[in-house]
Amino acid sequence: MHQFAAWVALEAEGFGANLQHYNPVVDQKVQEAYKIPLEWKLRAQLVFGGRAGEPGQKDFKPLEERIFVHGAKQ
Secondary structure, eight states: OHHHHHHHHHHHTTOEEEEEEOOGGGHHHHHHHHTOOTTOOOOEEEEEEOOOSOOOOOOOOOHHHHOOOTTOOO
């Protein structure tokens, strides 16, 4: 809920934001680079800033080309 509240507050002030979740693979490098205590767990980061423009239309491949279900019959 804190992330949502921060996101809404940033949006209200005209900022864009992007919540990025992390994989434990990067934990050690991030802890070393930013001197973060080892007992802290990196879960996500809310990146924010001025907007570069309005979002455009996104084109997606069909689901059959993007999703693989292991064990499903083809």
